[in-house]
Amino acid sequence: MSYAYLFKYIIIGDTGVGKSCLLLQFTDKRFQPVHDLTIGVEFGARMITIDGKQIKLQIWDTAGQESFRSITRSYYRGAAGALLVYDITRRDTFNHLTTWLEDARQHSNSNMVIMLIGNKSDLEARRDVKKEEGEAFAREHGLIFMETSAKTAANVEEAFINTAKEIYQKIQDGVFDINNEANGIKIGPQHSPSPSLPSSSGGGAQGSGCC
């Protein structure tokens, strides 16, 4: 399937907050109660429509353990959007947000859209971080915020799609230079200005089974 744009996303946050489960819910619409842990990085992809345009999301799902930070840092490069995830039932995952944010800001392009996500909203009884706290943190740091549940799928679509809308808006406003791939945005094959992207013209157009 052809697409107008391709956005690269990166999902970050402490280990065990549900990054892989969010991705699985978004790409496959299913929930795995016990998911394998992620070592290094895993990938997902899905096509969405914004403003009548087909947009392909290429999602990098990273390992959360502190030790892997130095490796995952290099994966920020060329990301247009980031989902920064914490677990509303574990306060320490919320406390670590500042270091994640520093990392993200430092190693990514300054226009990268960051969505803050408080995951596991279905576990209300075990809640350890108030929704207001998440909202306050997002406001303070200029992030979009949402509470989600990868289990019930609540807000999962919205989280991924609203991030894309924000990126799309930035393109419309001319904030993103779409001809510079370092911004994490690629123009779809059929839109590509003929001389600049010779390599992507063939393979990119083939639809992927996963989408």
Place this chain on the structure above:
Amino acid sequence: MNDYIENFDAHRGLFSRKSKEEEEDQGWKLFGRVPPKQGVAKPPQQISHEYQQRNALQNNNRPKKSDIEVMSTTALILENRPQNLPTKDPEEAERHRLQYEAMIEAAKKKEQRDLKMKKKHMQQQLKQEDQMLQLSKRWANDILPNWELTKRTKKTRDMWWQGLPTNVRGKVWKLAIGNDLNLTPELYEICACRAEDRIKQTCDSDTASVSDCSPEVSTSNREASVELIKLDISRTFPQLCIFQKGGPYHDLLHSLLGAYACYRPDVGYVQGMSFIAAVLLLNMDVADAFICFANLLNRPCQVAFFRIDEAMMKFYFQTYEEFFKENMPSLFRHFSKTNVTPDIYLIDWIFSLYSKSLPLDIACRVWDIFCRDGEEFLFRTALGILKLYEDILIHQEFILLAQFLTKLPEDISSDSLFKSIELINMNIDKKKFSQILASKKEQGKMEMT
């Protein structure tokens, strides 16, 4: 080894669907030998009774030579015509009867065919098991008692390549990994006890340790890694259902990882370790598993990766790429063009020694040869995987490549993988992996200064 596979199957059985026999009063019946359950819902009982009688008759009439027992089929047959429909004219009824009989006959034939196939398959399996038994006898009687003399002979190495029989696997691994660190089961006990104390402490002061949020990174890190072990154990081979809370191996895995974090606080717990420890535990007792684990993680490649020594990891990746280029030049170019760098897939493969990415039985065979050939075999395996799927990979764009390599097909066949690994040449201009790695390190040093 067989235990956990059985265990897994047993669990599967637990969740198998239950038949819904209650709802049929219109005469629909699953064709097959219905077990003569008494007290099942009343209306269809008569139908099934008649049906059984007829079936029994047919069974008796069947020629004796077919000792194949047809268990059931999945064909759905209308036994009695629903009463709300008008009666059929006799001609049509007769035609339908014939059709019905033909259908049953066809279904039976298909079943017999399937059964024959099954039997053949079983015979093959028996033959394989027999071979394995012979092999394991040779390992146990001839090779293991004279390990120092036999381990390097061509005969042993050839047999090794075929995969180790499960009952000697743990023993061979233990001998091959060795114990350069001179660890003892007593040391394991001490470390395990200390780990348990620490876990208790962190549990007691749970709220305190989180809220004071000490700036001292090293201690908070270590505590976090103890916490992390708990979180990760349930995410280690979740499909086997034996390491999860309440499962038979849960506490052992917890103790082993805790003990290692105590033994090597400078390394602590790093994700990926739980998979290695789990595979060892499935093949030997916990003290031996600890000793093997610690020695294995003390090897240069594992030291580089588990301490996230980026410079060293880079040298390994560069060396790997040399062999990639040598063995599959066009795929190598395709990977470079699409920006698929080795870290994207190799990190997972190396950290878990393939136990997370390949089916467990195949991963164990990789471990067998890793024990025989050392770290270069890990990279050779990676190239073998690429070689096996070369025709698919060469046409794919970045995202499909990345997805494929970080989630390999589950139906990968052990024999074809090992055949493709065999094709990978681990010499470049008569230089071995270790020599090229050494020269990469040398180059790196030169660039530093």
